[in-house]
Amino acid sequence: MNYLDAISVPGREDRHKTNTAFGGTSGKMKSCLKNGCFGKDGCLNLSSRSFSQTHGCQFNLSLGMLNSIRKAVIIKHGPVGCGISSMGNIGVNKTLKQLRDPLAEGSIWISTNLDEADVIGGGEKKLREAVLFADKEFRPETIIVTNGCVPALIGDDVDNILNDLQEQVAAVIVPIHCEGFKTKVMATAYDAVYHGILKKFVRLPEREEFIVERDLDEMERQYRISRNVNIFNVGSMSRPDELELQRILTGIGLNVRFIPCYAEPDDFQYALETSLNVSICGTHDDYFVEHLKTKYDIPFVIDTIPIGRKNTDRWVLKIAENFGLEKEAQRFIAEENRILEASIDKYRNVFKGKKVFLAGGEVRIIATAEIIQDLGMEVVGFKAHHFDQFIEPIFEALENIDDVVIDVATNQPFEQANLVKRLKPDILITHVGGNNIAAKHGLPIFPLFGPAYNYMGYSGVFEIVRRLARVIRNNQFNKNLAENTELPYKKEWYDKDPFTYIKE
Ligand code: SF4
Structure with missing residues (x-):
């Protein structure tokens, strides 16, 4: 693989034939994996929705990684709303940076704040000002410029502008082309960030x-x-x-x-x-x-x-x-x-016979299901952000999984709400960011990921067991929430097939 001569990366829907719309069973998904449905001209790659409630933007996921790089200033080239999600992780981000380096700064970012006039006149002037200001004001080792939809649509020649500016600043300038409209697969963000890192940071020491x-x-x-x-x-x-x-x-x-x-x-x-x-x-x-x-x-x-x-x-x-x-x-x-076995044994009674629904990244949900089965619980459904060939080895750790429902949907909380009503799980394990909606079902929720918790390795299994047992024993908050709030969907939607809007 070598895309390093390209300005930006291809979307995952092209590079991996990644699927973002599927409703069926794990058995069907597994046979699709086996039969190469993700490959060139694969049928799963062509699936889509006739109605989509919401989606993910690779610009925001890129910032999730980039905000964590130390000794850097991030310039968000676009309207001020792009990347506002960074506000959600500034505290955690600073703490985790300081675990590596006690003197690390929190995230520093600047928006070029493009407006209607810039859409007509171009965003070049604001981008130049932002880069020169970042270099003079903060003296960072690197200035990372993320490119949103607007500059891409109006045709700002970002790379040439930055090449020119590189002669005028001390920091290394790293362009990241992560325009949200370019892909339906949010995970393309990882490639976009790595593309910039490979071009500007990776060299022999x-x-x-x-x-x-x-x-x-x-x-x-x-x-x-x-x-x-x-x-x-x-x-x-x-x-x-x-x-x-x-x-x-x-x-x-x-x-x-x-x-x-x-x-x-x-x-x-x-x-x-x-x-x-x-x-x-x-x-x-x-x-x-x-x-x-x-x-x-x-x-x-x-x-x-x-x-x-x-x-x-x-x-x-x-x-x-x-x-x-x-x-x-x-x-x-x-x-x-x-x-580990000796440590978790005393918790097993808490979990016996419980049914679990998992939602989040494909790899993480299928892997977490292994712990669920290990504890004697039943997996009743999955919702994955997307699906591709990387999931294949993870399925091997699971037993009796072929009849379990899988919904492939980046966000789309309406499909999840319908599935949860039908499958009637006792516990939801869902990604942070979607739990505010999921909590209105009134069920115990265990976050699929938390920036301060241990999920991985052997100690991660114990930590999940210990915390999951606590969530199951005390679910009063979500019960109160369900009694006093409602999900926004009508009865007619719950009567419909949850996969009504998926076009294969
Ligand atoms: S989709 Fe485009 S306009 Fe919207 S937040 Fe992402 S980069 Fe900005």
Whole structure:
């Protein structure tokens, strides 16, 4: 794969034939995966909706990653409303940055605030002013310019403007082309951000080699690199998750570095001193690791996500195979499972016989279902943001899943409301951001992700069990909410097939 000569990345609907509209069973989805329906001319790629309530914008997801880069100023080139969602994570973002570097600033961003006059006259002047102001005022190491729909539609020549400005500022300018209208698959944002990182940040570490040559014996350096592993956190991993994965891989003799979120620009060149790139989720990282393989010949692992014990066992073994550390990994896994089993046993009665509906990112929901089955609960339905081939290995950890309903829908809360009424789960596990709507069903809700909580690895399983048990025991808030508020849908909608508006 090599798209680095292109200004912007292709949408996932073109690159992976990703599906964003499907209503059926897991068995049907699995056979679609097997029969290549996601491939070229795949039927699933052509699905759409005749009515869509809401959608996702890759501009906002890109900012979720970019706001976390240290020593950077973000310029949002577009109307002031674009990227306003950043307001939702500024506190968390600053805290997590400071866990890496106590002196780290919070996110600094500037909007070019395009208005009606700029739509006619062009946004070039405002973009130039914003870049020069950011450089003079904040003296950042890097200025990241995100490009929204409006400048793309009016034809601002963003790359040429930025090339010209690069001569006038000290910071490295990084353009990110993440216009919301260009794709229905919000996850294209990961590719757009990695595209900018690959072009501007990733290079061989000349400065570090000089220091290393003076301070360390070359053989020791080479040995260290032979045990180095990069793990990619695009924002869906908390600091406790990072520490748990580090504990696991250190336990079998490896060194771990986390990029890109909460990293600083220099970290990307040092990250080339590694023997393996490890993605926790193909939805996030395939664009980056494939390019690192093509350009720097660094092997990579994309398989399952370390959520749930079977998935974690598999993930650790896949990594260990690359270093001949299978025996060490087996010993480590056996001991971790023994401790985990003893720890969760006392909670099992709380979960017995409960039915669960899961909604969120494809990889995360299917992996979390492994924990649900492990605890003796029944999975009754899924709603995934999108679907593509990266889900295949995750299904392998599940049993008796073929009749379970899957709705593929980026947001579309009306479909979820209909499904929840029909499937009558006892518990909802849904992505943060949609829980305000889901809570009106009055059911216990467990967030699929939380920036401060541990979900991954063996300790992640225990943390999920402990917190889920607490949510089930005390659901009074959501009960009160359901008694005093209503979902906005009419009875006629609940009488209809939830997949009425999906066109295959
Ligand atoms: S869809 Fe376009 S206009 Fe809307 S927030 Fe995203 S980038 Fe801005």
